[in-house]
Amino acid sequence: MSTQITITLPDEVYQRAERFARLANREVASILADTIQLSIPPVRADILDLEPISDLADEQVLALTDLQMEPDQDARLSELLDRQQSGFLIEDERLELQSLMQIYQEGLLRKATALSEAVKRGLIEPLSE
Template identity: 40%
Template sequence: MSETIVLELPDRLAHSTREIATRTQRRLEDLLVDWIDRTMSDLPVEALPDSQVLALCDSQLTNAQQEQLSRLLAHQREGWLSGDDRRRLDELMQVYRRGLVRKAQAIHVAVQRGLRPPLSLDR
C-alpha cells in the first residue's frame, strides 16, 4: 500500500535532484522515496519507539549475509579475493560495523528507558 504526497521543493533542490535522477537513470519519485527511506533508517536511536529500540538490540546480520561474510573472509585469508569479492567484503563489513554501532546505541537507550537491565561486567 502506498500514499500519494505532493511535495513542493525549492528550485535549487528540485534541479539537483532531477540531475541525479537523470544521471542514475532513475525516476525522480523513486530516487526521493529511496532517500527518505534511507533517512528514516538513519534516525537517531533515541528518536525510535521502544519496539524499534528493542529490535535493534537483538539485530544481527541475516544468515545469508553472515555466510557470505564468512566465505569472503576465508577467501581473503587464503588470498583468493577478486575485485568484485573485495568490494562485496567491504560492503558487508560496512553493514556489520554500522549494525554493531546501532546495536550498542540501542542497548544504551534500552537501559536508559528501563527496557533492558544494565549490562554487568561481573560474571
C-alpha cells in the first residue's frame, strides 16, 4: 500500500534529486521515496501509545531528561556489539541486536526531545551556549 503526498522542496534539493535520478535512470519520485524510506528509522508500533513530550508535566519532562536503557538491556546490547565487532554474531543475535539498537535509538530520541522541551520551558539551562 502507498500513500500519495505533495511536498515542497527547496530548489537545490530538488535539483540534486533530479540529477541523481538522471544518473540512475529513475524517476525523481522513486529516488525521493527511497531516500525517505532509508533515512527514517523504523519505530515500534507501541511508541504511538506514548504521550507527546510537549503535553507532559514539568516533572515528567525532567524525568525523561535522565532516561536510560534498562540495565539488563544495556548490558546485553554491549555484549552483542562486542560479539559483532569480533565477528562471532549469529543470526538470532543479529536480530536481537537490531531490536536493542532500535530501543536504544528511540530512547535517545525521546531523551533529546525531553532535553529540548526542558530548555524551552526554562526547567534547565541549555547544555551549551
